[in-house]
Amino acid sequence: MKQWMSIRNLFSLFLLAWFAYGVYEARGYGFLAKIFPMYVSLVLLVLVIVYIAIEIVQGIRKTGGGKGAATGSDLSVDWDMPLEEVYVAFMLNLGILIGVYIAIYLIGYPLAMTLFIFLFYRFMAGASWVASVVAGAAGLGFMAVASHVLGMDWPEGLIALPWPLG
């Protein structure tokens, strides 16, 4: 397989960058604030470099063995679909969530979530119109009860709406 770097390796590199930043940033802190993050990130930096070395060696062995590169061969989750599809599906679901966030920002949490539940039931889950409306209403009811009884709050939108919608 020509792909020499999988997302798995990229994640290890992300950890490397994170811990390196941890060391870099901690240098500027006062002594009392510095010790803990400094030593933790230093130790982690060394460990992650060792780990990446192990990954590289394993990757070379696997490619050399003619069994294809290490792409996804040792994922911890069993997928019965190609890995590319998993990433696409993940991005799709992430996109839906970001869409919900944007809706929350615009019209406030209760209305956005009610609409989300209704639309998800109708178009993603294939429920009937009636079931979708009932589900949306149930979600709104839950939010109203939880905010009232438990004193919980929710994000308001740009557009002000009367309770329990905004």
Added chain:
Amino acid sequence: MEAFFQALTVLLTPSHLVYLVGGVTLGLCVGILPGLGGIVGMTILLPVIYGMDIHNAFALLIGMVAVIPTSDTFPSVMMGIPGSSASQATIMDGYPLAKKGEAARALGAAFTASLIGGLFGAFVLSLIIPIARPLVLAFGSPELFMLAVLGMSMVGVLSGNQPIKGIIGAGIGLMLGAMGDAPAIAEYRYTFGFDYLMDGISLVIVGLGLFAFPEIIDLLIKGRPIAEKAELGRGWFDGLKDTLRHKWIVLRCATIGVIIGFIPGLGGSVVDWIAYGHIIQTSKDRERFGKGDIRGVIAPESANNAKEGGGLIPTFLFGIPGSGSMAVFLGGLLILGIQPGPSMLTENVDLIYTAIWSLALANIFGAGLALMLAKPITKLTIVPFRYLAPFMILIITFAAYQASYSWGDLIALLLVGILGWLMKQFGWPRPAALIGFVLAGNLEQYLFISVQRYGFDWLTRPGVIIMTVIIAASLGASIVYQNKLKAAGRTAAKK
């Protein structure tokens, strides 16, 4: 002794019972929902317990965590998929029994075994407290620091497939925990210039992001098998009689459960398999295991309820959580203003007794409710996941927003969620990260006090040296063991 029974009378007042039953009911639901276990259940409750009466909050939290290993048996038996990681082994014999039309017998045996195992765990916890008292009180900050390091290294080594990944996993938690204001001085770390990060990330966000978000996304991608039929069949009383007939299995496996719960890092995902392996090894007639032997249901179910009692021991006495759900429980204690550790034994011993009684009562209520409500609960197992998903997203975003009522909460949930999903895919142990996150603050404080009080002499205290040796030995042993396993795997692959 007086305090022991006083705690019971406090707990038996109506308001406490309401919270306990509330926690038990929620725990039953969380156990049945796929992918959600004690960690997510407890995390959702954290925003609710702010400012609550401490005994009520205890009843709620412990009521929930105690019964998840009871109700997660439903999906294991009815569908052959685990309701949470603690009942994977139950599938081996529970699911075949259900296929034979004996689901009721399997569930009856499982609930009885869960009940006895849970009561046994509470009993052991009550015995340990007075015995451990002098030992625990001898621990100073240096020993507590090393103990926290020991706990984390055990979690790291035992919870993943590679020790180095486990330790880095715990380190990821420490790095997340180091964000925000430093405990010893007014200085803000790793805030990237965002005001939101000045208080650090809340446990609610980290718990839901690392555990709930990845499960929901994966279930959305995969879909989930649905029980073809939800028939319980016959045999409730046969199941009950089975468990009583195998009472020695129940006690042996409950003992295993307590011990494993006590050891940091093992916890929910292996306790059931160890009990299952134990029962196969010690049985003479093994040929029916895997085909619907009731002993294969009784063994893991008595062990997984008992482990909560064992897990509470290090959590209370040393402030070191043995598992992910105990880490969240520890975070809950901090929210309530209680500092777990040796001072629990001098200042808050009544709370420990409240916890013990809550654990015992929750197991009784949990088993009772599971038996009574078996029919409607079984119907839940045929609801496709896509109908549950939007409500789960509603609950986790709603709970996350209660952390600090700001948009930062929702954004942090998404980012930690992505981190959690990637960690799950690439085999970085998330429980280790959660425990590291919860312990970060304590570790830093213990380290400070040690250095300030003893200079570098703290390293030469006997307790510290002993624990350094234990940490080194456990790390060394695990690396040797992992290499042996790999070598064995290679030879097996060649054949």
